Amino acid sequence: MNMDDDRDLLLVAIFTTLTVFLWVFFELVKTTKTSTVASPLQKVVSPLTSKIDVDVLEELESRSTYD
Amino acid sequence: MKPEVQPSLNTQFHKYYKRLQPALKKPKNRATTTAVFSFLAISLFALYAIRPTAQTIIYLRREIADKTVLNQQMENKITALIEAQATYETIQDRVGIIEQALPDNPDAVILARQLRNLASVSNASISAMQIPGLPIIAQEATPGARLAAAAAKPLEEYPITMVVTGPYASLEAFLDGLLKMRRITNIDALSMKPTFKLGSSSDILQLNVKLKSYYSRQ
Numbered sequence: 001m002n003m004d005d006d007r008d009l010l011l012v013a014i015f016t017t018l019t020v021f022l023w024v025f026f027e028l029v030k031t032t033k034t035s036t037v038a039s040p041l042q043k044v045v046s047p048l049t050s051k052i053d054v055d056v057l058e059e060l061e062s063r064s065t066y067d
Numbered sequence: 068m069k070p071e072v073q074p075s076l077n078t079q080f081h082k083y084y085k086r087l088q089p090a091l092k093k094p095k096n097r098a099t100t101t102a103v104f105s106f107l108a109i110s111l112f113a114l115y116a117i118r119p120t121a122q123t124i125i126y127l128r129r130e131i132a133d134k135t136v137l138n139q140q141m142e143n144k145i146t147a148l149i150e151a152q153a154t155y156e157t158i159q160d161r162v163g164i165i166e167q168a169l170p171d172n173p174d175a176v177i178l179a180r181q182l183r184n185l186a187s188v189s190n191a192s193i194s195a196m197q198i199p200g201l202p203i204i205a206q207e208a209t210p211g212a213r214l215a216a217a218a219a220k221p222l223e224e225y226p227i228t229m230v231v232t233g234p235y236a237s238l239e240a241f242l243d244g245l246l247k248m249r250r251i252t253n254i255d256a257l258s259m260k261p262t263f264k265l266g267s268s269s270d271i272l273q274l275n276v277k278l279k280s281y282y283s284r285q
Contacts, residue, residue, distance in 0.1 A: 005097040013106035020110040024118045031122050036130045037137055045140040050150035052158060060164045063249040066184040067177075 100215070151218075168251050169283045173201040173225060178250055178280055182229065185248065189240035191233030191274075198227050220284065227278040232262065237276045254277040 006029075090096050155162075170177075175198045186193045231241055238259065245252065256277040262269060 006096065009103050010099055010106075013103040017106045017110045017113075020113050023103075024113050024121070027118060027121055028121055031125045032129060034129075036126070036133045041137070045137060045144055045200065046152065047140075048144055048147040050147045050154055052151075052154050054158065057158060057164060058159050060168050060249055061161065063168075063247050065167060065249045066181040066188065066244070 119127050164249070169222075169281060170250075171283055171284050173223075173228075173280075174200050175280075177227070178227070178252075181248065181250055182227075182245075185244045186231055186233075186241055189233070189237050189244055191231050191237040191241045194225065194230045194273075196229040196233050199225060201225055222281055223284055224279050224281050227252075227280060229276055229278070231274040231276065232271055233274075234270050235272055238272055241274070242276075245276075251281055253281075255279050 081089075091100070179196060179198065182196070183193055232240060233241070242257075245254065254276060256275075258275045260273050260275075262271045262273050
């Protein structure tokens, strides 16, 4: 084994380690960003307004039906 | 016949060891080999031990945070539903009005009858009315399809074209009644022109109205 071979092997090992660490890092970032709540459940818990516009009902009530 | 002797592993790879020994005796080579194998070991360790463990930890932490938020949202929704139920009970007897204003189905016949009655009350007469072909019951076959259709387009509309004749005051009353009718209709276009009898003019006017009516799919 000459010196060039040594250096090449070391570089390959370093870059392999670096790649693996980046891979692990981005996979962990993806896990952090991904929500664990299913989409249908998110729809179920969407906010609900409990107020009913009574003015509109009164306005409609004052109108004629001509039945 | 002499039996063939299988060489042992040591004997088999001895030549390789012999070739490697001088190289490994050099301190520089030993250091490089140690470093290379250390890096590879760290990589394997990161890939097969650290990654799944860290992933599980992060997933569980995220799940706890998500479930906490979800729990809060559920509680808010339950509170809102209870309030909505109470509000609904107070106006329950007036819910039918909404149905009259915006029915679930086209109810074109009912609308035509209402327009005829309105014309009659206004002392005008409808000489022509045109409504396009409409489904009698505008509902999908399954509840799932109904929900999907309602989400895609909650409000459907259809046009009505009609010709109303009568004196100006009657037509004015008719239009006024149309605007104050409970069933929601929208005037898209209208035009008015006098009707002519042979040789003389009359005070009877002809009103062409293009309406748009709506029905809910929810």
